[in-house]
Amino acid sequence: MENINLKDKYLNFFESKGHIVIPSAPVIPENDPTVLFNTAGMQPLVPYLKGEPHPEGKRLTDVQKCFRTNDLDEVGDKTHHTFFEMLGNWSLGDYFKKESIEWSFELLTKQLNIPVERLAVTVFKGNDIVPADTESAEMWKNQGIPEERIAFLDDNWWPNMESTGPCGPDTEIFYWRSDEEIPTRFDPENDNWVEIWNNVFMQYMHNQDGTFTPLKNKNVDTGMGVERVTAILEGKTDNYKSSIWKEIIAKIEEISGKKYDDKKYTKYMRIIADHIRAIVIILGDDARIMPSNKDQGYILRRLIRRTIRYAKQIDIQIDSNWEQELANIVINEYKEYYKELERNKEFILEALKNEKTKFNRTLEKGLREFEKITRNIEGNIIDKDLAFKLYDTYGFPIELTQELAHEQGYTVDIEGFKTKFEEHQEKSRAGSEQKFKGGLASTGEMETKYHTATHLLNAALKKVLGEHVHQRGSNITAERMRFDFTQNEKMTEEQKKQAEDLVNEYIQMAIPVERLEMSKEDAIKMGAECQFVERYPDIVTVYKIGDISLEICGGPHVSNTSELGVFKIKKEESSSAGVRRIKAVLS
Numbered sequence: 391m392e393n394i395n396l397k398d399k400y401l402n403f404f405e406s407k408g409h410i411v412i413p414s415a416p417v418i419p420e421n422d423p424t425v426l427f428n429t430a431g432m433q434p435l436v437p438y439l440k441g442e443p444h445p446e447g448k449r450l451t452d453v454q455k456c457f458r459t460n461d462l463d464e465v466g467d468k469t470h471h472t473f474f475e476m477l478g479n480w481s482l483g484d485y486f487k488k489e490s491i492e493w494s495f496e497l498l499t500k501q502l503n504i505p506v507e508r509l510a511v512t513v514f515k516g517n518d519i520v521p522a523d524t525e526s527a528e529m530w531k532n533q534g535i536p537e538e539r540i541a542f543l544d545d546n547w548w549p550n551m552e553s554t555g556p557c558g559p560d561t562e563i564f565y566w567r568s569d570e571e572i573p574t575r576f577d578p579e580n581d582n583w584v585e586i587w588n589n590v591f592m593q594y595m596h597n598q599d600g601t602f603t604p605l606k607n608k609n610v611d612t613g614m615g616v617e618r619v620t621a622i623l624e625g626k627t628d629n630y631k632s633s634i635w636k637e638i639i640a641k642i643e644e645i646s647g648k649k650y651d652d653k654k655y656t657k658y659m660r661i662i663a664d665h666i667r668a669i670v671i672i673l674g675d676d677a678r679i680m681p682s683n684k685d686q687g688y689i690l691r692r693l694i695r696r697t698i699r700y701a702k703q704i705d706i707q708i709d710s711n712w713e714q715e716l717a718n719i720v721i722n723e724y725k726e727y728y729k730e731l732e733r734n735k736e737f738i739l740e741a742l743k744n745e746k747t748k749f750n751r752t753l754e755k756g757l758r759e760f761e762k763i764t765r766n767i768e769g770n771i772i773d774k775d776l777a778f779k780l781y782d783t784y785g786f787p788i789e790l791t792q793e794l795a796h797e798q799g800y801t802v803d804i805e806g807f808k809t810k811f812e813e814h815q816e817k818s819r820a821g822s823e824q825k826f827k828g829g830l831a832s833t834g835e836m837e838t839k840y841h842t843a844t845h846l847l848n849a850a851l852k853k854v855l856g857e858h859v860h861q862r863g864s865n866i867t868a869e870r871m872r873f874d875f876t877q878n879e880k881m882t883e884e885q886k887k888q889a890e891d892l893v894n895e896y897i898q899m900a901i902p903v904e905r906l907e908m909s910k911e912d913a914i915k916m917g918a919e920c921q922f923v924e925r926y927p928d929i930v931t932v933y934k935i936g937d938i939s940l941e942i943c944g945g946p947h948v949s950n951t952s953e954l955g956v957f958k959i960k961k962e963e964s965s966s967a968g969v970r971r972i973k974a975v976l977s
Contacts, residue, residue, distance in 0.1 A: 396502075396620050397453050397727070400477045403497050404451035407489075409479055412446055412927040414728065417455040417473075418677040418686060418863060420944075426686050427457035427672075431478035432590075432611045436833070437945050438482050439556060439592065439609050445907045445929040448484035453477050453616065453727065455671060459689050462696075465664050466657040468628040472693065473668035475616035483607030487526055490589050490610045494563060495533040498587075502623060506534050508566040510576035510583060514559030515542040517551070520594065520602055523559040530561070539576040548590040548611075556592045556605060563587040565622055586622065587614045630660050638663045638719050645712045646704040658700040665697040666713070670720040673738040674731040676925075677863040677874070680966040681745045694745045698753070699790065708750055713742050729924045756784025760794055770799060774806025781811070833946060839954050839976055840871040842903060842935075842947045843893065846957070847873055847972065848919065849939040850892035854885050860919070862969045870960070870975050877970040881962045890974075893957040900952035901936040905945070908932060918942050 401411050415434030419425050428434060431454040438444040454476045464470045481490065498504045511530050516522030527540050548560045566572045568582035576583065592609040594602045621632040630639060630650075639650050642662055648655040672679055672690050681691035698708060706712050717739055725732040763776050772795055780786035788807055795802050844864050851859045855877055862874040881889075913932050914920055919941040930942045935951060948954065955976045965971040 396616055396623065397475070397477065399501055400497070400614070401451055401453065403501055404449075404479045404493070407449070407493055409449040409451040410446040410927065410929075412450050412452045413925055414452055414454045416675050416677065416730075416925065417457060417671055418675045418679060420863065426689065427459070428454060429456055429458055430454075431456070431476040431613050432480075434944075435480060435611075439480075439611065440833070441607060442945055443907075444482055445931045446927045447929075448482045449480070450482070451477075451479040455728065457668065457672075457689075462692070466661045468630065468660075469618065471617055471629070471664050471668075473664075473671050477614040477616060479610070479612050481608075481610035483609060486593075486608050486610060487591055488529055490591070490612065491526060491529045491533065491561070494587060494589060494612070495530075495535075498563070504565065504623075507572055509535060510539040510541070510564045510566070511535055512541045512543045512546050512562045512564070512578060514546040514561075515544050517544070519551075520547075520559075523561070523591075526559065526561045526591070538574055541576050541578050543578065548592075551596075554596045554598055556594070556609070557596050557602075558591045558593040558605075558608075560588055560590040563589075567622055567627065584618070584622065586619050588612065630663060635663055637723070638666070638716060641716060641719055642704075642706075645710070645715065646701075646706050648704050655704050658703045661700045662697055662704075662716070665693045665700075666716045667720050669693050669697065669742060670717050670731065670738055671724070671728070673741050674721070674728065674734045676730050676734070678734075678737065678966055678969060680741060691745065694742065695749050695752075698746055698749050699786075702753075703789075708746070711743075713746055714739055717742055752784060756780060756786055757794075759784060760786075760791070764795075764798055764800060767800075770801060772800055772802045774803045774810050777802050777804075777807040778810045778814070781807075782814070834868055836868040836976070837866050838946045839948055840866040841943075841945065842933075842951065843871055843954055843957060843974070843976060844873055845933060845935060845939045845941050845943070845947075846893045846896045846951065846954075847871075847889065847974065848875070848941070849896070849935075850889045851875055851877075853892060854888045855881070862965070870973060873972045873974070874965045874969050875972070876968060878968055880964070881970065886959050886962055889972075890957060890959045896935070896938050897951045897954045897957060899936070900950055901938060902950050903947050904934040905947070906932045906934060910942075913942055916940060 405411055415428055417427055419428050419433065425433065431452065432439065434454070444450060456474050456476045457472060459472060461470065462472060465472055498509065499506055513526045514523040522542055530540055531537060546560050546562065548557060562585050564576070564583040565586045566582055567584045570582065590611040592611065593605055595605050596602055617629050617634055620634055621629040624632050626632045629635070639659060642659050643650055650656055650659050669690065672686065679686045679690055681687055681694060683691070701712065702708060721731045721735055721738065731738070760780060763772065772791065777788060777791050780791050781788060788802070788804070792802050844861070848859070848861050858876060860876045862876060864874065865872040907929060910926050910928055910930050913930050917940060918932050920926065926942055931944060932940060933943050933945065933947055934940050957974060957976055959972055959974045961973040963971050
């Protein structure tokens with residue numbers, strides 16, 4: 391089967407089942423400090439999964455832009471991707487297991503024409519606290535999945551048995567991705583069985599005292615990866631041979647003069663294709679992230695530099711406009727779904743070109759450093775510390791160090807490098823886990839106060855600096871808030887004091903915070919703050935704080951400004967070109 395537009399099929403199907411199609415949230419999370427990027431379809435919907443009513447109703451579906459970067463070094467095989475698209479459908483206290491399972495089966499077998507004999511499922515095995523999910527197992531049998539194709543597993547639980555908050559069993563759907571004879575009995579350990587869809591049934595509250603009690607409003611949260619399932623439907627065992635990647639791989643072949651099927655170059659081409667797509671999506675986000683040495687900017691810089699390194703490996707002329715050609719393919723491919731790519735096209739291409747030029751100079755420095763190292767070492771071994779310095783400081787992949795060493799008659803302590811690299815990865819992962827642990831337990835009382843404070847600060851800045859001020863992003867923890875806004879010049883001490891005093895004045899006025907629901911069109915007519923209109927669904931939530939602030943926002947918020955305490959600006963600094971950043975606290 392060729393060129394499956396899975397996204398359209400999926401969204402149209404769930405729309406026919408009474409779901410409202412909502413736009414993808416930005417890839418850079420708004421008001422979520424626990425993650426650098428949105429890593430799953432459910433992440434932007436956390437307030438609604440916790441019980442806040444969604445303005446579009448109880449049945450939602452979308453395709454969400456997602457990033458996972460804690461296994462960046464595994465990109466290059468057939469299935470790993472840095473950026474990926476996640477299809478999802480949600481029930482917010484509406485339908486539950488029966489409809490979810492029936493519709494999943496209908497979509498897979500009737501709409502996508504997957505033979506039933508190629509499907510298998512897993513369900514929760516149960517333990518001494520929560521019973522097995524026999525209910526889901528029976529429902530799968532009713533659809534035609536035989537008992538020997540249903541496996542009960544311990545880890546079919548979301549998010550995990552330790553996390554407090556809303557949780558529940560999940561059922562994962564697997565596809566037999568092989569030409570070998572399909573075994574009668576499903577063995578989840580057999581790698582030919584590939585997971586294609588996960589349906590999470592949030593039916594319990596894991597309380598602080600360790601008990602599990604049934605939730606009043608049960609939710610369904612599902613996720614299906616576009617890249618993996620498209621490859622399966624098109625009969626490809628290599629994701630990069632599916633229609634999703636066809637044009638970009640062909641362009642890489644053209645500009646390099648190499649062939650994807652030549653095993654010497656396959657991995658490099660996959661990395662370039664994956665990374666350029668991820669780069670364009672990050673740069674295209676309205677948060678205007680620039681390459682830097684921290685947070686999202688660090689990931690972006692690392693992706694660009696890896697792309698350039700691997701482009702060199704396949705003899706692409708780095709000084710040519712190769713990266714512009716590839717970026718334009720991604721923009722054209724995805725702009726229909728993500729309008730910001732067209733809007734920010736110039737920014738994307740310029741930032742990519744500038745970072746390429748900058749890194750080219752770093753790479754040249756690295757080559758000079760390599761020559762210096764090899765002149766000064768005793769013996770003919772480049773030790774682990776030197777190899778790792780070349781990797782960490784100058785962006786040399788170990789393969790490049792080996793290649794250069796081999797040319798000059800040296801060997802590299804590969805095992806030592808691997809050990810050092812693994813230590814580095816462990817540290818990175820530990821840091822990542824802190825940044826990527828987002829979930830349903832991440833919004834407490836202080837975070838809620840800071841959400842409301844961002845609205846007051848936005849309003850105050852408009853008064854002090856002018857109506858050109860718009861929010862570019864925020865990052866909130868229980869300890870502080872960070873607020874990015876459009877402004878070219880540094881704020882004076884007097885302007886900072888004026889903004890701070892205004893926010894405190896609004897707090898002391900004890901203004902009620904009203905939550906309104908209306909059409910997007912009416913919200914804009916009312917003058918609600920809404921910089922990028924297409925980002926929002928047709929029905930929106932608007933928070934009104936007296937005559938001070940009117941903003942489209944997903945919440946959560948306090949009910950009265952008097953709950954916020956005292957507002958204090960701690961720092962004002964540059965975030966990126968044309969964007970300033972304020973760090974502030976409530977006490």
